[in-house]
Amino acid sequence: MEKAREFLEKYTTGEAADEVSRLSLPPHRPLDESSFYECFGGRGVRLDLLHSDFITCSFRVPPRLLGGDGNLTMGAISTLVDLLGAAVAYQGDDSWNVSADMSISYISPAKLDDELEILARCLGRRGGYSGTHVLIRNKITGAVVAEGRHSLFDARSNL
Known part of the structure; x- marks a missing residue:
């Protein structure tokens, strides 16, 4: 626990905290542009096959x-599961998962x-919910x- 406290204090006090507080990231517009999170974690994923119920991709592990x-x-693994699970659940311009x-x-x-191969498939949809497997x-x-x-929820399904 002490190591975790030291790590967190490094970014919440002193000069490092000042640097973090000055970061300015523009708001993310879904579907219009990639976020920092998507670019950092998902950069390098190559789409091999796109089908209505599944996606296959390749990814070479970068430093x-x-x-x-x-x-x-x-x-990084959870980012890949998140990005590709959301991609296979995506249903068009009006969805907002x-x-x-x-x-x-x-x-x-x-x-x-x-070299990794990734298979993401949609297990099903019910109401605003989608289930995926990666x-x-x-x-x-x-x-x-x-x-x-x-599991994802289309937030616009109840609007």
Whole structure:
């Protein structure tokens, strides 16, 4: 717990806190432009196949998404599940999906330059809710890196 406190204090006090407070990120307009979050976490994802119920993608693990242990971070994996789950649930210009729930199993590590294949599929839709499944595996070894389920709600469905 002490390490967590030291880490957080670094960004909430002193010079680092001043730098963080001066950050100015423009508001994100969904569907019009990428957010910092999408650009940082999703940059490098290549669409291989797009179908009405599933998407297949490829992704080579870049240095920017590695943790101190040399593995793809859990945050980067959750970003991929979030982005690709939302992409496969997207239904057109009038939908505005927000994450309602996400569950991810982290199964095996992915290292720098590992080529990953990602399959995102829509499990179903009911009312304003969509359920998706995202499977991330190492393209060479076939080992499952992570498996995620992502539930989304179309916030405009009740407007």
